[in-house]
Amino acid sequence: MGNTPNVRFKGFTEDWEQRKLGDVFEQTSNLVNPKEDEIELWSLTVEDGLTKKSDRYNREFLVKKDDNFKEVRPGDIVYNPMNMTLGAVGYNGMTKSVAVSGYYTTMIAKENYDTYYINTWLKSSQAIRLYRTYATGSLIEKQRVQFPTLSIIPVAFPKYEEQTMIGRYFSNLDHLITLHQQKCDEIKELKKYMLQNMFPQKDEKVPKIRFAGFTGDWEQRKWMNSVDISTEMVDPASGEYDDMPHIAPGNIESFTGRILDNVRTVKEEQLISGKFRFRPDDVVYGKINPQLGKYFYASVDGLTSADAYVFKGKNGITQKFLFSVIQTSDFFKYSVSVSKRSGMPKINRDELNAYAFLAPSEEEQDKIGNFLLEIDHLITLHQQKCAALKESKKYMLQNMFPQKGENKCQN
Structure with missing residues (x-):
């Protein structure tokens, strides 16, 4: 050494x-x-x-x-x-x-x-x-x-003085990691609270928390009249989609809508069976095991697996609000209850089309959708900062203690 x-x-x-x-x-x-x-x-x-x-x-x-x-x-x-x-x-x-x-x-x-x-x-x-x-x-x-x-x-x-310098450095690094993790947890709790209170409770027509300037009851909507479930399935082996990402439920973090780092392109995946096409602002939802909460709001063109649905709002239902709806506890409870059957749990199109929910005006929908997406953005920023600090710590742990055969440099 x-x-x-x-x-x-x-x-x-x-x-x-x-x-x-x-x-x-x-x-x-x-x-x-x-x-x-x-x-x-x-x-x-x-x-x-x-x-x-x-x-x-x-x-x-x-x-x-x-x-x-x-x-x-x-x-x-x-x-x-x-x-x-x-x-x-x-x-x-x-x-x-x-x-x-x-x-x-x-x-x-x-x-x-x-x-x-x-x-x-x-x-x-x-x-x-x-x-x-x-x-x-x-x-x-x-x-x-x-x-x-x-x-x-x-x-x-090393001598005590150098020990304290190294110890203080890692102490500060750990403190920063903890702060970002705590902030991330706090924002997640805020999102949970807002999802509970920005949508009307059972047997109510207005939510407890509402943006200023909006009044009046929310109106009941049927899924079948408010959401298109895409049937646009394409052949990934055609070469036309090679450079697009393939984002399946296995690439999505549960209940956050965050895309994981394991996404590869269609060409890298060497896909051969039919896949659903999605575009920016589409809502992608994993229909298998809905209790896992696999969904995301698309920001790019790509393909997803046949185990997912691609949603588009219609007749006055905006995309961002639609993405908020599928994150509510009411939708979650419904999707889990109707998917309980022998074999693998799955929510089918007829069950989705039977779902009813309340919605306000399009202007209020966008306010809600934008607000919740901004919360997601803040969560992602803190997660990324936390991950970067952990990588920095990992590097320093490998390099601030002696190892055999290393070149020395001053920090």
Whole structure:
């Protein structure tokens, strides 16, 4: 292993010094009884680190006996010896203690070691490679990294000042990721609330929330008189559609209308059977398993599978409002209820045509549709920012810790 990283903050030039992890960490073993000590029971996952157990789980474990639990105090690090090779490590950055399974290992960093730096390094790809090298156990799936094993692993560490710089960098990065994720979750909750309140409730003719200047009852509409269900099926093997995207239900995120990153062109897919054509402003809806909520508002020309419908509003129903309608709880409940049959759930054309809904004037429809699409846009922006920050973190995790055979550069 090299003794300096690929990416480094300016002003730091010294080689990192070799340490054994036993010189860095001190094992703790503070046993607690959650039934008596009024301490919350938490778990540990590879993805999220320390995670709160559900209230239901907390109630269920109370009936068990002879379970050992360890206290994870503020500033403590905890890991699962059985999943350490996957990066099952967590850090208690809260101001309260929590309880975890007695099978977990708890420890604390010694003096002159920055806790956030340590916590970041413990989940890095370099650290995980070391765990796999030193793990004990005859079967790969049963290999463990108990504390005595962890203690002998040799690692290069920078001086404390550089540790704190790296730790602060990752702390700020994690904070930004959390902020964008929280903002994304808040906007999703707002959309859910608005979908519930910008459409009339059962047996009502007006919604609870309405744009200024609009009055009067909404009118009942039948799907068959308000929506065309496309029958324009084309041959994808003709070559005419080669450069168009093929967006099937499997390319759509459930309940968001977001297109996933796994879309390929018609030519790349080498499609041979008939596909439905869609155009900008068309609404595409997955008819198989409607409980999965697969739909999107088209912004490009493309093809979709025979497992989807292409909708166009008519007789005073606008496209953006139509897209809003299929996201309402009323439409969802209807689509799920009528698709329950033996075999794979599916909503057919006759069942769609029998659906009735309320609609306001076209002007009000567009206000509603535009508003909800703008919310979708904000959600997507925060998701993209969050994904970009995670990619940046991934890159820095690979390059801010020493690896063998790397060229050095200053950050």
